[in-house]
Amino acid sequence: MNTDTLSLNLGPQHPSTHGVLRVVLELDGETVIDARPDIGFLHRGIEKLAEHRTYHQIIVLTDRLDYLAALSNNLAYVLTVEKLMDLEVPRRARYVRAALAELQRIASHLFWLGTHAHDLGAMTPLFYALREREALMDIFENLSGSRLTPSFLRVGGLAADIDERFVESVRNFTDTFQGRVDEYETLLTQNPIWRSRTKGVGVLDAGQCIRLGISGPMLRSAGVPLDLRKTQPYSCYDEFHFEIPTGKAGDVYDRYLVRIREMRESARIARQAVDGLPEGPWTAAGSPPVFPAKEDLKHNITAVIRHFGLVMEGMKPPPGEVYHAVESPRGELGFYLVSDGGPYPVRLKVRPPSFVNLQGLVKMVRGRLLADVVAVIGAVDIVLAEVDR
Amino acid sequence: MTTTDILWGVLRIVLIFSAVMGLVAYMTLMERRFLGFFQLRLGPNRVGPGGLLQPIADGIKLLFKEDMTVSHANRFWFRLAPAIALVSVLACFAVVPASPSIVVADIPVAVLYLLALSSLGVYGILLAGWSSNNKYSLLGGLRAAAQLISYEIPLALSIVGVLILAGSMSLVGIVKAQEGLWFVVKQPLGFLLFLVCVSAETNRTPFDLLECENELVAGYQTEYSSMKFGLFYMAEYAHILLASCLVSLFFLGGWNGPLLPAPLWLLGKVFFVFALFIWVRATFPRVRYDQLMGFSWKVLLPLAFVNLMVTAALTVALS
Numbered sequence: 229m230n231t232d233t234l235s236l237n238l239g240p241q242h243p244s245t246h247g248v249l250r251v252v253l254e255l256d257g258e259t260v261i262d263a264r265p266d267i268g269f270l271h272r273g274i275e276k277l278a279e280h281r282t283y284h285q286i287i288v289l290t291d292r293l294d295y296l297a298a299l300s301n302n303l304a305y306v307l308t309v310e311k312l313m314d315l316e317v318p319r320r321a322r323y324v325r326a327a328l329a330e331l332q333r334i335a336s337h338l339f340w341l342g343t344h345a346h347d348l349g350a351m352t353p354l355f356y357a358l359r360e361r362e363a364l365m366d367i368f369e370n371l372s373g374s375r376l377t378p379s380f381l382r383v384g385g386l387a388a389d390i391d392e393r394f395v396e397s398v399r400n401f402t403d404t405f406q407g408r409v410d411e412y413e414t415l416l417t418q419n420p421i422w423r424s425r426t427k428g429v430g431v432l433d434a435g436q437c438i439r440l441g442i443s444g445p446m447l448r449s450a451g452v453p454l455d456l457r458k459t460q461p462y463s464c465y466d467e468f469h470f471e472i473p474t475g476k477a478g479d480v481y482d483r484y485l486v487r488i489r490e491m492r493e494s495a496r497i498a499r500q501a502v503d504g505l506p507e508g509p510w511t512a513a514g515s516p517p518v519f520p521a522k523e524d525l526k527h528n529i530t531a532v533i534r535h536f537g538l539v540m541e542g543m544k545p546p547p548g549e550v551y552h553a554v555e556s557p558r559g560e561l562g563f564y565l566v567s568d569g570g571p572y573p574v575r576l577k578v579r580p581p582s583f584v585n586l587q588g589l590v591k592m593v594r595g596r597l598l599a600d601v602v603a604v605i606g607a608v609d610i611v612l613a614e615v616d617r
Numbered sequence: 618m619t620t621t622d623i624l625w626g627v628l629r630i631v632l633i634f635s636a637v638m639g640l641v642a643y644m645t646l647m648e649r650r651f652l653g654f655f656q657l658r659l660g661p662n663r664v665g666p667g668g669l670l671q672p673i674a675d676g677i678k679l680l681f682k683e684d685m686t687v688s689h690a691n692r693f694w695f696r697l698a699p700a701i702a703l704v705s706v707l708a709c710f711a712v713v714p715a716s717p718s719i720v721v722a723d724i725p726v727a728v729l730y731l732l733a734l735s736s737l738g739v740y741g742i743l744l745a746g747w748s749s750n751n752k753y754s755l756l757g758g759l760r761a762a763a764q765l766i767s768y769e770i771p772l773a774l775s776i777v778g779v780l781i782l783a784g785s786m787s788l789v790g791i792v793k794a795q796e797g798l799w800f801v802v803k804q805p806l807g808f809l810l811f812l813v814c815v816s817a818e819t820n821r822t823p824f825d826l827l828e829c830e831n832e833l834v835a836g837y838q839t840e841y842s843s844m845k846f847g848l849f850y851m852a853e854y855a856h857i858l859l860a861s862c863l864v865s866l867f868f869l870g871g872w873n874g875p876l877l878p879a880p881l882w883l884l885g886k887v888f889f890v891f892a893l894f895i896w897v898r899a900t901f902p903r904v905r906y907d908q909l910m911g912f913s914w915k916v917l918l919p920l921a922f923v924n925l926m927v928t929a930a931l932t933v934a935l936s
Contacts, residue, residue: 236752258756258906349822349903355656421823421902598756599905 385511444559757836
């Protein structure tokens, strides 16, 4: 019998493509014969915009890359600029940055967990996960006045010092968080339907992941313990005790387990960071490219001039090229900066983990069912703002 | 048949129809409130005291929505489909008794009638999916056809055990046979099978594949709006009400119970079964289409046969 295939347009306005991903599927019945992802619906030209902004102004652009993990983007960017300028950041600032990055990782993974579970038909974990994420959003809001786009990090340190309230709220959060993760696991980990939906679905083994350049939880779920926090420690990560969770099968279920365990580890790191918080300055205020301290501005004319220069002209890093990457919730998030010594970067290139991880999509869904496409897209954990930039 | 008989019959139909539709409306509210409590939120509580007027507000809203028919739809079937879906379910309530006397028609082949009419509902869904001329709707409709037919068989087989024990196909007769001991005790496997099959028949989570929003946007309902959508919605909840009634009547002793009047007992049991469905919905993810079919043919069907054989053998041996 001669049968035609059905081409189905999944997205860009589809409930499960997590933003504006469009995938054109060739279906034979419900089996996917081919898939063609189509991206670019959320392209805002952030890399080009950065060429007309001072190094300080670019921080707010990075917020808008991966909007579920804005502080990780901030961190990756300021670390890159600091590397370009060879700037030493005070330990207190580095500890706070690590704590914030880990809280942001938890927030991002919580949102992933909720939406991923909802994609597979489990409604309730979404609400549980958002409850904890809300607590984190409150912490960010108290700190920076903004929930989604904190822009709290600065070249050379932080935007402001943290207060006792922040430390207290992080402690409260980490005290209860492990129990809350147990709740999610009760609903999902051993659930036979959940296992049957995720086990053996969307398998990418370690070799395939490495060839595609996939990083982050997807790579670790295939058994490769690569985590930039361990292999190239930044921001004092070498001073914290934590483990790198890995999986074996490289399927959707193992990605779920890896992310769940990562949340637990992140809570441990954040706790260690606030407990061992060093006293001292929170920004390298003495260095030329960093804003001088507020009280200096009232008494010190050179500080005022430097501040004026930084605001009106921006900092001028030495000419050169630099790449720096951090472990964002989605994988290796890197910034590549080219400077010609002027106040604007000549080129800013982002290495977005979502974009690279998405390359495995077609391989994972070919020959699977339509329902698996949704599971696989969810398990890649893409943020289209980061894919399209 | 005298005029009084006919009038009395019409009156009973009107009364039972109003009761059913009223219950259906408030089941939507109950589901939303209960799901809210499961999910750390309140659910609709703004319209009227405790949200009690919410179903009425929803009805008015649906009536005043623009009734769109997409231009590429097959208009005749597109309009007929929601009616088929609702009518086939409502007709089933004709044989569902609320007490030995409160029933539109206590016919001796009520169970057959129920199976026949409730499976007509699939035509509504299939036609809706096909006539919308939308790929998502079509996939939803196809899933519906496959799923409902697959689950019809174990569903029917799981009731046969009850029929053997009761020796009657009339729902009143089945409930009378449970005075003293409910069939859930004698037919535990049949009870579980029936529960699973009806949740698949009524498209409840974890079997809500026909309209699962995460894959098929809204399945067969995608192109429907206004009261046409409302009819599907009512049909769905009427189906759930029917399923809850049947579980109570077949296995939980129907209106049997001490002290309280019969309809109240039945209502309490229906409430309990429906709460169970909501609980399941709040807890489980959705199964995949192929797993769903495999589960019906490879697990439920053999189990239903085993249940039937054991029941028959024991009945013969004990008599």
